[in-house]
Amino acid sequence: MTDILDHQIAEPDSLANPRHDWASDNARRRIKKRYGRDRLLRAFGLGAVITALMLLAILIASLTYTGYVAFYTTKVKVDIFLDPQIIDKENPGKTKYRKITKQAFYAYFPDVKNRKDKRNLSKILSSGAQYIVRDYVVAHPEKIGETVTINLPLSDPFDQLHKGVIPRWIDAAGKNGGNGEKMLNPRFKSEKVLVWFDNLVARDMLSSPFSWELFVNADSRFPELAGLAGAFTGSLLALLVCFLISFPVGIAAAIYLEEFAPKNRFTDFIEVNINNLAAVPSVVFGLLGLAVFINFFGLPRSVPLVGGMALALMTLPTIIVSTRAALKAVPPSIREAALGVGASRHEVVLHHVLPLAMPGILTGTIIGLAQALGETAPLLLIGMNAFIPSIENLGLMEPATALPTQIFAWGDSPERGFVSRTSAAILVLIGFLVMMNLVAIYLRQKFERKW
């Protein structure tokens, strides 16, 4: 310290000294070094960005690689005689279609006589095939008595075989760790079924249309029929509840803290706690929801109402923090202008500050909701991972599942078809998240203001 002072006093007019020699080797070296550091910093930044992008690309690529097969289903074209003797014309939904479906399929294999073979043969078809026939008849009752062609899905092993996901033969797992011997993939009952399958292929009866089932069906035990519709509905309802709670409460809290609360220890304390709340692991909010909403208030388990409330606890801090930031970003000159013409404090907020902050608030809200959409732990804790095989009666107070919990459930299932469906569901979820974030970016850009 004193050194520096002495130095300055010793050379009071260092600026008057001979000019710095910009051409000297020393100066050149220094400049070169500075540019070198610039480049290094830029390289680091670029490297980081590329790494992040690459990781993202790897994630998407691997999901797509395993998941794309779930976006189509292997189906077999079957002519079915809708026998009026069997089908109850008055009440076609009540009939058992198992037999009609099986008989129609057996007709393609007249050589198969024995019962056991027939049973194995019928296993090529999805177990849900009969319901597809039923739905068809219910939708077209006038077709009863005619022969119609219906595209029926294959059961999972054959679907996967046709998609090339599983092999026919696998290494025989001997004690010596596989000595090149092959054995029939145990998913297939016998070599015969493979012959029949090849027969279907040879007769050009198989096709691979886009799998609307993935989007319009509810969950199912059979992967080829399992869809996300139940999860969509559940997520939508839960997000709706979450939004209806966290948006008004979050904005009100933020407005109070930002515009009205006196600045003192107590409000500082609240502020710190809200920021802490944003960092609390989501599973804790799930536990809280379980303890408060279900155990204390006695609300039912597994329902979107409770799920949405648990998610709202989680989203609230995000919305409060982003709303406060948006309110803060409104320039004080606007407040002064409004106060200057005699607006009261609530008029300043409601007429000027809030509308100007709204794009920022919406951006924050959408990002909060996107987080909530992907959140699994709280939903698992309150049991919102019910098995929902039908989308008939879904409601705020009905057991439901959601996208992430559906993914969780599928990821846990042993059938091969659920592996690709899990990846496909993750892709769909990511698609939703990207869409929500795009909306947020759009809002931000559209309403971005230059003051």
Add this chain to the structure above:
Amino acid sequence: MNMNVETPKEPVDAMTFQLPEELQVKVKTRDVNVHYGEKQALFDINLDVPANHVVSLIGPSGCGKSTYLRCLNRMNDIIDIARVSGKIELDGLDIYDKNIDVVELRARVGMVFQKPNPFPKSIFDNVAYGPRIHGLADNKTELEEIVVTSLQKAGLFDEVKDRLKDSGTGLSGGQQQRLCIARAIATRPEVILMDEPASALDPIATAVIEELIDELRQNFTIIIVTHSMQQAARISQYTAFFHLGYLVEVGDTEQIFTNPVDRRTQDYITGRFG
């Protein structure tokens, strides 16, 4: 500013100057002190502002001109740490009285800020906002009339009459400032406070504003802070010189600029500090 000006121990009696008897006092300030937390920003200010005149407040920056101006429409209320004591009267009415509604006060004492700050709304809505919240117009026609007259008085109407629906923020700086003046006029104030209204404007826009201020004097009492002494000399009849939180000298503008009594005023107007 590390000028070695001795801080006066005693409050300066700026009231050696008396307004001519026949002038009606619009704003009367008595012993006003303002603190920002521990720091005192204004010391015992005494000032009478005559109706339908322009009074300039001059002085080096940080001397408390804006603080004083904000006392007059109680804009200091929104600064948590600001504390105002003393008495300020508008037409004999104590504006810091408990029964005074600041909302009404600010309609009666309009303000124009240093940086033009139109609302990011249409030109029409900018001017109509005040009358709307105060319920000054009973119907749409009346409101339109107020807007048009205000814009006319602010000398802006001819320039914007075809685009009243356009955003106020799309105007040029000078136009924006006149829009802000129109917005202030629209609540039918008696006093207009202006805090360096031309400091962000180019010379031509400044000239327009100065001319406007002179015209507005017919209908309003104007108190204007300015850092330009030429401007003060051009537009105001009375000038008050602030220094380090004290009101050092008040007087006829001409007298202040040609024959100041206090040495600090002299130093300031001859450009020796500030």
